[in-house]
Amino acid sequence: MKDYHFTAVLPDVARDSIEKILKEYLVLGKETISIYEAGNRFASQDYFSVNTCPPVDVAAMDGYAVNAQETYDATDAQPKMIQNFEVVQTGHSIKSFDAVVPFEEAQKEDGGIKIFKSYYPRQNVRLKGEDVQRGQVIVKKGELLTEFEQVYLKAGGYREVEVFKMPRLVFLPTGDELVDVIERENQLVEFNSVLFSSLLKKYGFDISIFEPAPNDIAELTGRIETLLEKYDILFINGGSSKGDMDLTAEAVSRLGEVIVHGVAIKPGKPTIIGRVNKKLVMGLPGYPVSMFFAVKELFLKAFFNAYNLNPKQKTIWALLERRLFSDIGAEEYIRVSIENDQGRNLARVLKRGASVISSLKRADGYIVIPVNADLLEEGSLVEVKLI
Numbered sequence: 001m002k003d004y005h006f007t008a009v010l011p012d013v014a015r016d017s018i019e020k021i022l023k024e025y026l027v028l029g030k031e032t033i034s035i036y037e038a039g040n041r042f043a044s045q046d047y048f049s050v051n052t053c054p055p056v057d058v059a060a061m062d063g064y065a066v067n068a069q070e071t072y073d074a075t076d077a078q079p080k081m082i083q084n085f086e087v088v089q090t091g092h093s094i095k096s097f098d099a100v101v102p103f104e105e106a107q108k109e110d111g112g113i114k115i116f117k118s119y120y121p122r123q124n125v126r127l128k129g130e131d132v133q134r135g136q137v138i139v140k141k142g143e144l145l146t147e148f149e150q151v152y153l154k155a156g157g158y159r160e161v162e163v164f165k166m167p168r169l170v171f172l173p174t175g176d177e178l179v180d181v182i183e184r185e186n187q188l189v190e191f192n193s194v195l196f197s198s199l200l201k202k203y204g205f206d207i208s209i210f211e212p213a214p215n216d217i218a219e220l221t222g223r224i225e226t227l228l229e230k231y232d233i234l235f236i237n238g239g240s241s242k243g244d245m246d247l248t249a250e251a252v253s254r255l256g257e258v259i260v261h262g263v264a265i266k267p268g269k270p271t272i273i274g275r276v277n278k279k280l281v282m283g284l285p286g287y288p289v290s291m292f293f294a295v296k297e298l299f300l301k302a303f304f305n306a307y308n309l310n311p312k313q314k315t316i317w318a319l320l321e322r323r324l325f326s327d328i329g330a331e332e333y334i335r336v337s338i339e340n341d342q343g344r345n346l347a348r349v350l351k352r353g354a355s356v357i358s359s360l361k362r363a364d365g366y367i368v369i370p371v372n373a374d375l376l377e378e379g380s381l382v383e384v385k386l387i
C-alpha cells in the first residue's frame, strides 16, 4: 500500500545532506573572463590592487593649486593676492601645492590671483591612494561580483577576473496540467521555471529549462536518466508530496536513492533530496512559494557552504506589526512588506499561502522563525532578509 505518512528532518540535516552529496562528486572549475562579463559570478581567488588610485595627490576641481597657508585670513572685505600658484585641471597632480582654489572663486589679476576666503590644506584635493592602495585586497575569494566589485577590480588594475565555473542546473517541471498557454479547462500555466531561473541566475548558475514531464513513472524516470547524462544537478518540480499523482520520490528511488523526503520548513515541507548516479537530484514542491524557499533556504545555503561562497544577504531590522504564531518544530519563512511608521520600520505580515505568488511580489523580504519558536510578540525587533 502507498505510504501517505509524512515525516520531516530538521532543515540543518537537510542542508548537510545536500552539502555532502555535492562534495562527493562536484568540483567547481575556474575560468578567466572579462571584467565586463563578471557580474553575478563568484571570484575564485583573492585580488590585490596593482594600482594606487589616485596615483598622486590630484585636483578635485579645475582651478589654481596653491599653498593653503598663503590663503589664510583672506575675506570678502580683505581679499589676498597670491603669486605662487599653478593652473590645474580636475584629476591633475597638484605637485608640491596642497589646496585648490576653483576658477570661479578667484579673479586673475596682474599675473596673480585674487582670493576672497581662506582654504584649508587638502581642500578640493583627492589624496593619493584614498580610493585604492597598491597591495590592498579589493576582492576576496568566494565574493559575489556586482557592478561595484567589477569597477573596483578595473580601477585596481585588472581587465579579466578568474571566477568559479558554475554547475549546469536543469529544471524539469512535472504535471499533466502544465502548459505555456491555457487552451482547455484544468490546464495551468507553467511559471515556476521563471522564478527558478531568475533566482539562480543572480548567482551565475548555468540553467536549462525543459518541457513539463507528464504524470507517468516510465516517462519521468526516462527523462531523469537522460538529463543526468548532461547536467550536474537536477531539480524536479511538482509531484513532491504524497498524493497518488506525486511520482518524484518514486522515480528517484527507482534510479538511485531518496535520502530525505520531508524537511521541517514552512513552506516547502515535501522537499526531496536524492542521489542518482552520484548526482544531486532535488524534488521541489510545486507551489511557487514553497519552491522558492526550498531553493533559497536549503539548496543555496548548502551550496554556498560547500564551496565557501559568500554572497551578501542584505537585511534590515524592523518592528513586527502584529503578534505572530508559528508551528513549533518547523523553520518558518514569513513574507513581509516594510512600511515606514513615524521614522521606524514596521514589518507587515503578508499572506502565508504557499501558492500565492502575489505575496512574493508584494514582499520586501522575509523573516525566518526558528524551529524552536512558536510565537513572536507584536513590536518585536525582527531581522528581515531582503529579496
Ligand SMILES: Nc1nc2c(c(=O)[nH]1)N[C@H]1C(S)=C(S)[C@@H](COP(=O)(O)OP(=O)(O)OC[C@H]3O[C@@H](n4cnc5c(N)ncnc54)[C@H](O)[C@@H]3O)O[C@H]1N2
Pocket (backbone or CB within 6 Å): 006, 173, 174, 175, 177, 178, 188, 189, 190, 191, 192, 193, 237, 238, 239, 240, 241, 242, 243, 246, 267, 268, 269, 270, 284, 285, 286, 287, 288, 290, 354
Ligand atoms: N495529503 C497531503 N497533501 C499535500 C501535502 C501533504 O503533506 N499531505 N503537502 C502539501 C504541501 S505542503 C505542498 S507544498 C504541496 C506541494 O506538493 P507537490 O510538489 O506534490 O505539488 P503539486 O501537487 O505537483 O503542485 C502543487 C500546485 O502547484 C502547481 N504547479 C506545479 N508545478 C508548477 C509549475 N512548474 N508552474 C506552475 N504551477 C505549478 C500544480 O499545478 C498544483 O496546482 O502539496 C500539498 N499537498
Ligand code: MOO
Pocket (backbone or CB within 6 Å): 265, 266, 267, 268, 269, 270, 285, 287, 290, 291, 354
Ligand atoms: O510545505 Mo507546503 O510548501 O507548506 O505548501
